[in-house]
Amino acid sequence: MKSVGVNDQSGVAEARRAVTDLAQRMGFNETDKGKLALVATELSTNLVKHGSGGEILVGAYDDSESQGIEILALDKGAGMSNVAACLEDGYSSAGTAGRGLGAVVRQSHFVDIGSWPGVGTAVLARVVPGNAPSIKPSGVPTSSAPTWGGVSVAKAGEDVCGDAWSVSNTGDVRTLLVVDGLGHGPDAAEAAVEAVRLFHRYNGHTVTNLLDYIHGGLRATRGAAVSVARFDPATKNVNFSGIGNVAGVVITAGETKRMVSMAGTAGFNTRKIRAFDYPFAQGLIILHSDGLASSWTVDRYSNLAALHPSLIAAILYRDFTRGRDDATVLVAKW
Incomplete structure (x- = not known):
């Protein structure tokens, strides 16, 4: 997987470039590349705003459920005490519009989040080429997960x-x-x-x-x-x-x-x-x-x-x- 350190806006740009370069090599169309670029931008921006910086991992995946590109956003920041609330549009702890995680969910086919106060936050987002997002904006999918x-x-x-x-x-x-x-x-x-x-x-x-x-x-x-x-x-x-x-x-x-x-x-x-x-x-x-x-x-x-x-x-x-x-x-x- 490609690792990108994200501590400022230059890291955000590098993360976005890493995911679009991989999408180009894998033959993603322009619409899907746009989804990936948005997901990478929102997740890496959140690392700067909420996680005091962190790391983005980008790679292809292929399992029993689907094949595509996955993005992992990792930080050791304050963590979230209420993940469900943070997924709602309009919720923000940093004085922003509060649409970042909601946008990630809307553009992805699978999203999962692990967060613990004082430990940090980790987000997984997957995009499958050529398909409409398969989950609702209201939260993390509950369908059977790959094993x-x-x-x-x-x-x-x-x-x-x-x-x-x-x-x-x-x-x-x-x-x-x-x-x-x-x-x-x-x-x-x-x-x-x-x-x-x-x-x-x-x-x-x-x-x-x-x-x-x-x-x-x-x-x-x-x-x-x-x-x-x-x-x-x-x-x-x-x-x-x-x-x-x-x-x-x-x-x-x-x-x-x-x-x-x-x-x-x-x-x-x-x-x-x-x-x-x-x-x-x-x-x-x-x-x-x-x-x-x-x-x-x-x-x-x-x-x-x-x-x-x-x-x-x-x-x-x-x-x-x-x-x-x-x-x-x-x-x-x-």
Whole structure:
């Protein structure tokens, strides 16, 4: 995803340019590009007015619900005590016309907001090309949400991200992948892209065999840390296997359980590849690269699991990124 720091009007302009450039590359028509430009402008302007600055993430998405462009606005400002009131036209805490969030909702196909007083605000807005907005201006949509989403952001100064994530579905069984190419930059990205290719090629195999195929296939690259998690509702277990410092976490019934990954580097050296089972029926499964601090928790976010998985991933990125490496967070929920 493209990251844009927004602390003044120049950042607002850069965020708008980033989203319209992506829309141009993806073949959006002028009407849809206009919607995206408006959404990016309103969200980034709100970062300056209400969040004391923040960050915009822009990227393409493709899941079971739709395909298009998503914009994430992240700040660590005062937060909102009443999200529903802030969505109403005319409401403002900054002496403005108070139409910003309402305009975002009207131009988007999906909007979700997470905000906590003293913690900050995160907004997800999605636009699907060639379709009229599918939600009413009165608030956030309540239709069934996609069950996975993620963010992947390059280290500052790099043009490409050396991390990647992917999801594969076979019936009710969902398999998740996060890969962190060794180091960062183009060579790390090459390893990550190859790992994703191998993940889809061999996905019908067991988790351990799948990871072994990825391990063998990365020998021609600089290598990577790789984790794979598979959930089958029939077994009520997560089967997890990892090589290196790509972490896996299960959050269910308010309990956070960190899964076991083996030492080593896929493509170079590792111990015998093993998988471990973790009881799971509903909740969150989170995989992330070491661009995220290992000490993160979800204790201060009330009702976090109700949010869209992409928004959950972005909130964890916002609050726990190390800032000196690529960072990827993948969230799946049931």
